Amino acid sequence: MTVTPFSRSSFLAGFRAIVPLWLGIAPFAAAYAVTARAGGLNIFETSWMSLSVFAGAAQFAAAGLFGQGASPLSIIATTAVLNVRHVLYGLSLAQKVKVTWPQRLMAAQFLTDEAYGVAINAPGLNYAYLLGAELSLYAVWNVFTLLGSLLGSLVPDPGALGVGIVFPLAFLGLLTPHLSSRIPLVVALVSGLIAWSLSRIVPGGLVVLLTGILGALFGAWLSTRGTKT
């Protein structure tokens, strides 16, 4: 792995790979903004959270907690719990793409579930592609956060629109190329079962983290079983 020069075409390829997901992201960004405004944040604070924190589930949770008058520490702790899974994404990406220090800071700031998913599946992944995918999501998330906080109550409820289905469909699309043999298929099924059980007792971000770890441990055990190390 060597650091490759920044390629415009890779950046655009990454950017385009996220475009089908805009349909789901835009209404959720707007709905987040409406929730945050209802929770008592002003337009600047609502947009600042999208620009800095940039993490969908955590932002929704925080918006709700602000509305309930929760303590700052509990809001920050909830955010941490929901976002620890990014450690796993970073570890996974670090095996496939070599980046310099400034690039790492950029790649970290804009990392999301969706960008990770698209990037980890990209053949010949490089930094430009990763950043393209990340900024594609960042752009639409922030534009629609601003629109949502300006238009307020005119924003339709994503639940009523049914656009949330876009996310499981996208991850299904990212999962299927991995299921070419028996072990990955078994790992996917077992992970699904683990996630389903955990989702009844712990919050979403933690479900992803714990399932991510347990499922991958199971896969590593299955595939290295019997080989001497």
Next chain:
Amino acid sequence: MTVLLTLLGMWAVTFAARLAGLSLHRLVLPPFWLAFLRFVPISVFAALIVPDIAGSPDWPKKLIACAVAAALLWRTKALAWGIVGGFAVYWALRQV
């Protein structure tokens, strides 16, 4: 002021998590942990799909949409077709 400090704290914990994994690129891993990282996308994607469908009140419609999307993905190998096709089926099922 409290709100802005809270937002800064949220940013700090999120950024730290994102940076931590990416910073461990020089780690030389034994085969078991390399295999572990290869399975991370699979287990994570499953975790992002299943609770979303199973925890939803209209899960049968979502399940059908996913089945159609899976068939389309298998035929076309294109992410966009899976999303568009699955969404169209789900949307149609919601109208009946």
